[in-house]
Structure formats: structure tokens, C-alpha cells
Amino acid sequence: MIVQGIKGFIIPLIIAFFIGSTGGGIGIFTLIIIPVIILFSLGYSFLYWWTYRYYVKDNELYIRQGIIIKKNRYIQRRRVQSFDKSAGILQRPFGLVRVKIETAGGGSEPDVDIDALTVQEANRLKRELMKKMDVPEETEQSQAELNVHSENEEHVEGEDVHQDALEEESTEVVDAEEEWTEAEPDDRWVLGNKRLFIAGMTSGGVGLVLSAVIAIVSQFDVLLPETFYESTVGYALSLTTTLIALFVVLIALIAYLISIGITIVKYGQFSVDKRGNDLIVSRGLLEKKQLTLKVHRITAVRYVSTILRQPFGYTTIYVESKGGGNAEEQQSTMLIPLVKRKEVDEVLRRFLPEFVFDEGITLTKLPKRARIRYWIRAILPTFFVTLPLTYFFPPFGALSFLIVIPALWIGHLRYRHAGHYVTDDRLVMQWRLFNLNRVIVPKRRIQAADVVQSPIQRFRKLSTFSVSILSSISGKSFEVLDLSENDGFDLKDWFSKQQQQNKNEEESIVD
Template sequence: MMFEPKRIHPVGMILNLIKAIKSYIASFIVLFFVGGNIDFNIYFFLGIVAIFAFMLLSSFLEWLKFKYWIEDGEFRIEHGVFVKKKRYIPIERIQSINIRAGIIQQIFGLVNVQIETASGGIEAEAILTAIKKEDVHTIEQAISIYKNGASLSQDDEEKEIELPTYKISKKELLIAASTSSGVGVILSAIAAFISQFDEIIPYEKIYEQFDFLANASFTIYAILIFIAFVITWILSVIGVLLKYAYFTVTKDEKEIRISKGIFEKQQVSIPISRIQAIRIVQNPLRELLGYSTIYIESAGGSASDQGLSTILFPVVNRKDVQILLAQYLPSFANEQTVYPLPKKSLQRYLFRKLLPAVVICIPLIIVYLQWGLLSIVLLPIGYYWGYLAFKNAGWVINDNRLQLSFRVISKTTVLIQRNKIQSMKSKISYFQRRNGLQTISVTIKSGVLGKSFVVKDLDERDADLIVDWYSYS
């Protein structure tokens, strides 16, 4: 099957211009605020106009020269203004076609298409920034025809409509939003943003406006901190609601398709053959409420697409996890109770979690005396954290599948098929050797860099058993 060479939609020119402006905007901001002795006369502004005109012209030429088509079993792209570039991607190497639609694309009824291959990379193998939805369907159909050796019949289309489909409920979406760990991300983002404008923000005047707080009571400070936390929590909830609204999972014989979002709609296709592991995560709040998040670890993908991990189900009642896995990924279903760590591992887990608390408490008590004594509350928290990490760690082997459990902050269970394990390492320190303990590290091919899962302080015989199970393969 063959396409005549096509251009992306003219909206692509706007997107190219926005991309070009973004690449220069940081320089303009620095020049404007740090310029100092620069004479902002008419020649300066004429220079700005000339740069903008150049970006406009290059965006138009880039759109004009960009063409794509399918021919002789290859997805072909030609682009380049001054240097003509060609990229030919064999169709059999195409693993997935991911679809996004930002605000601009949605206004014009267009989508952004990212074509991924098994090799992965920093960016997708090919990106079509603005094409019509029917063109996406034509591309997918052409690839399917080439791979399957036959055209799609009406029966096939009917089967596609009847595929197993999961849609997030309003209750689950609200739980996912209210129990997400996005508060820390938002606080970090705000701090990082403010830090970029230290020279601009008039801190002294701001401090003068709130000088009355210098003599405020502890209660006032506590109320202000609580209000700030509530505001960031609300922002986090809104962000998650927008990101995971209309979250849908569809499965056919060869791949799983995940779509989500309001302002930026996304659709990701993950070939089932490329799935390396399943990760079931419970952050402390969701664990308390009995909910989990299920991730797919898949090979391929790109760093720009954050292909290291993909959320399969944002929030699922703990009792429904196995039901959903049995329906969508039956080879990973039937999670079992893990073999726990030996009791002699407990003291090592407690020590690792208590040490940071002690390191924080001592200088605070020395410097701040009475107020520093409040930091002692970190000790029982560290002790309980260490106990939970010990209690939740373990392993179990079920035929050709390894199940590992561990806790950093969130409780995590990983399900890995033996033939998907890239490497397995057994580590032993001096103190572990004295207690007959070992650490197991399992690496899979996930995204661009791969991913490792570690369970510390296993019984030496259990660690040897796991290594022997993998070596036997």
C-alpha cells in the first residue's frame, strides 16, 4: 500500500513558530532583566522584529518542506529547509502510535502523532505535530494491513468496538486526585520558579508587609502553614482531575490502548509483547483507604514520552486488582502472598530508617534547644517506617514469574516474567555476611535506560534460590 506524500496541517506552522519562540524566550527574559546598559532604542526593537520575521519564515519553510507517506513497507519522512533530510522507518519496527491533542490541536480538530519503535530514544522515531484524525486512522490501517497481510474487514471493525474497555469512574477519579502525591511536586515547582527570579522579586518590601508576623504566636504560624498546604493540595487535585479525566483502557489481542486528559488529550498504545513487568503501588494514604495504582513497565518508548512507566489504572480498589489484571494481562494475574524476610533483617531496616532521624534531631536540639526537642518525634516515625519496610518486603516464585515486594515510602509489588529479566545481581556486604543475608537486584528493559528493583537483606538461602531459578532459564 502506498500514500502520496502529504504535508501536515497548516496549523503545524503555528506550532513550529511557538516552538521557535520557546527556544528564544529564555534569552529574551535574561536580556530584558539583566541587560543593564543595553540601549533599548529603535534599532533594538527592529532587531526583535527581524528575529521574529526570521522565525516566522523558517516555520513556514519547515512546514512546506515536511512530507510523510508510506511506501514499500516503510514509513517515510522528508524534511529540512537548507539541508534536506530523509528518514525511512520499516513498518515492522513500529511498536506503537501515540496520540496527543493539546489545546491548539483540539481547536482545529487535529492530533499530534508520535511513532515509537522498539529501539526507543530521547525522542519518538517520528512526530507529526498536526494531522487530521482520519489521517491517523488511515496510517494505523495501512500499518495493520502490512503487518497482518490482509485488509480490515467490517467484522474486524465490529470486534474492535466490542473490545474489553475500562473507564475510570467519577469516584475513582476523585480518589486518585485527592490521594495523589502531587503536593510535593507543586511545592517544588513553585520554589524552583521563584528561585529563578531572586534578583527581580522585591523580598525586602514583601517582608516589610508581613513584619507583624515576626512576633506572631506558634498558632498563627501553624494556621498559615495549614492554609498554604490546603491551597497546594487543591491545585494538585485540579491537576490530577484534568490529567486523568476520561481515563480509558482498551485491549485487543496485541496491544493495550490508554487514553486520558481534557486540555491535553493523550492516547498511548503499548504492545503486549513489549510489557516487561507490572508494578502495583500503594502510597501511604491510598494504602490506608485500600487502593492501589497499577503501572506497566514496557520496553521501547522515548524519554520525551516518559516511556519508562505507564499508568495502567490510576486508582483501583485493592480487591479488584487481580480481577482487572486477569482481564487485561492474565499472565500477570494471581498475585500471591510473599515469603517474608528473616527476623534478623529487622534490625538492619530499623537502623537505616532511624539513622536519618538521629542525624536531623541532634543538630536541631543543639542549636534550638526547646524547639529542637520537638524533632524527637522523628524517632518513632523512623522506627515505624523501618518496621513497615521490613514487614512489606519479600518474594515469591510462581513457575516462570518472580514477585518482589518492598517499600521505600510507598508499598510496591513487582511482577516479572523470567524471560523478561535482563540481569539479576546478588550483593553481600561485610555485615550482611556475618548475618547470612543478601540483597537481590533485578533489572528489566523499561524505556530508554532500563529499571532495577531491589529487595534488601533476604535470607542467604532464599537469595541463592532466586538466583538459581533465574540461572536455570
């Protein structure tokens, strides 16, 4: 907790420094506020650490925390969905890690967040949460049956509870001194240095880096004298257009190199290990992270091909699971950061065989009458730019209407790449905004399916089909716009058969 406190007051110190330096030097404000922030942060962190308690007993994780307001939490071990372990720059010199634990029904933040544990203690806690539960087999079976209800969501949850019980019965309790991370995995996938560099080159993070650089530079204006601005502006006006262009290109190149470096640091030493029913995703050069997911908790697999990666045949694989997602990846979990599309089947066959699907399948495409709707949706946003430019900057502002041409092309790509494919037990959906997305969802993982028709869609005999699955927070939906009316209702009937099958299985269990 002390380490976290040190990390927490770095930013306030920087702010205080700049505020106190606006008068031309380090003033009395800075000299007072810095010690106060340091003492308060260290004191609060120490008290929080001193009062934090946790232990595992009777198949429950008990947590007591808080300085003034005490908070007690009880988490059943079988409800744990993911175990995330990371070590930041400030934690690694002290041999500490940060542990995040997510459970079913958790929110956008992890249910348990312990900032500083030793590696040995983190591994011990993980083993405690994964080892065999001390309850009879009959109790486990009855608990699994109690979780089977009339809704499809609860039906799948019952399967997961039973799977957890089977897994726990087969899990051996290892010696407390043994490092869990040193166990030999059943299978391993590693992102090589070549593909790590390609991932950096095609990450598309240049815009974010430029924005960050501009934001940082803009904060230094109060520290620079006015004579600096006068000389800088005068020098810039004396440059030729060619030199200005070269200067802009140089800045863009530096931002590009920085974005590559950020990707290499973030995803360096990336690996995926499979141990029994667990997938362990590890990554990071400076801040090491390790996330453990249950295979049977994964509800969907999604491929995302960015515009820069599509021409080279590369894609990124994400998984949707009941626990394990984060806001940085839109509540999903990145399983493979970069892989050839033709290699996806092989990777899934090794780690997630339930989601294997032939890349060469022929999707059911959208009807031709849907094309104009995709064009219109792509063109309309451009009017928010072209109309003001045309009005305020005549006559050259009218040239802005040229962006309608690439907008039409994007609309055409969205129409051409959208579609679906269905088998008895799985559904494939594909769409694009700018990036190309494809999702594979097992039929039994779908919680709800909807067919929506607006008045115009009914007139054009079109429909929008969407499915909902369980995900990290509460759920996630995927949809394909403007399917033919018949295709939309056929997909709904396909899902309704699964609901009837689940109902029959529930009735047989009750009997």
C-alpha cells in the same frame, strides 16, 4: 509545525517581558526582542515543516527532516513498539494531533516525533504501520527464527517477531475514510468521576504545587515597589500567631485544591480499550493523549500504592514494555491510575491474563536477622539533618533527634513488607521506599538474574536478588534487599532452569 512554533516562543516572550520590565516599564529591549523572537520562531517552524517528509513503503517508515543538516531515517514496521497520539490546547482548535512512535532499542526520546498532523492523517499513518505486511508467510517465519539466539533476550524477541507476523496476517485493512478510534473495542475500562476525584485527593502533589507557587511568586519581586514590601512586612509582624497559622493553612488548602484540579485535568476521561493484541490508553481533558501498546510486548506489571492511598486500599497499575514508557512515569506506562487492590485480579484478567496473580498469596518474608539492616538504612539519612541542627542551634537543636522515631517505623515497614513469591513460570517481588511496590514478571521475560552479597551480608547469611527486563530505553531492574542466603540462590537456580530450557528450544529449532 507553526502551532508548535507558537507554543515554543510563549516562554521566551514571558522572559523577555520580565527582563524588559525591570526598569519600571516596557522598554526598547522588549519592543525589539519580541518581534525578533516571533519572526524567528515562525520562520524556523515554517521551514522545518516545509522540508519534513515521510512515507511508508516496502514495510518501512521513511523520514527525511532538517533545514541545514538533513537527516534520513528508515524504520521497519515490525520494530514499532508503540504509537502515541496527543492533542494539546493549541493543537485542538486546528484539528491537529502530535504523533510519537517508539521502536525496539529506542532511547529516552521517541524515535519519531511529528508535532502537527490532522486526525485523519494520524489514523492513516497508524493503519499503515499496523496493517498486514506484504511478505510471504515463509519469510515471516524465517525472520522470526533468525531472531532467536542463545541469549534469553533474543529468544523472547524472536517470539515477539513471530507474534507480530501472526497479528499482521489477521489484521484487516480498513477504509481510509474510517476513523480508527471509532471501532468498538473488545473490552473497555473507564475511570469514573468518583475515582478521578479520589485520585486527585490522594495524588500527593501538594508539595510540587507549593514549590511551583513559591518559585513563580519569587519572580515578581522586581515588579513590586519597595513600599509594598515595607507595608507587607509590617502587617505580617502585627499579626498574631493564630492568624499566621490560619494564613499558612489557607495557602496549603489552595495548593491542595490546585493539585486536585491538575490531576482531574491530566487524567480526565481516562480509559483503557483492548482491541485484539492492542491496548489503547486514552486520557486528558485539555491535552488529549492516546497511547497504543502491544500486549505481547509487555514484560512486567507493577502495582504502586502511595502512602495516602494505602489506608483506603487503592493502588496504581503500571506496565513495563519494550516501547511506550515516558520520563514522567519513570519510563513506565500507567495502565490504571486508581483501582482497589481487590479488583486488580479482575482488571488484569480482562486485559493482561498472563499477569493474573491471586492477591491473597503469602509472600516469602525476610529473615529476622535482616531487620536491623533496614533500621540502619532508614536512620542514617536523618543524621544529615539532626547533627548540624544540634551543633548550630543548641540546646533546642537536639530535639531534632525525635525524627529518628518515625525513621525507625519506616525502616520497620520496609522490612515487614519486603518479600517474594515464585511459581514455575512467574516471579512476584515486593518492596517499599515510601510507596509500596509489587511487580509481577513472567519467567520468560527475565533477561538476567543476579545474587549479590556484601561482606556483611555473607557474615549474616543474607543476599540481594535482582532481575532485569526489557523496558522502554534499554532495560529495568527490580531487587529485594536482604533475602536469606538460601532464598537468593534458590531464585537464581529457578531462573537458570529457564535458561537451559531456552537453550534446548534453540537447539531444536536449529536441528
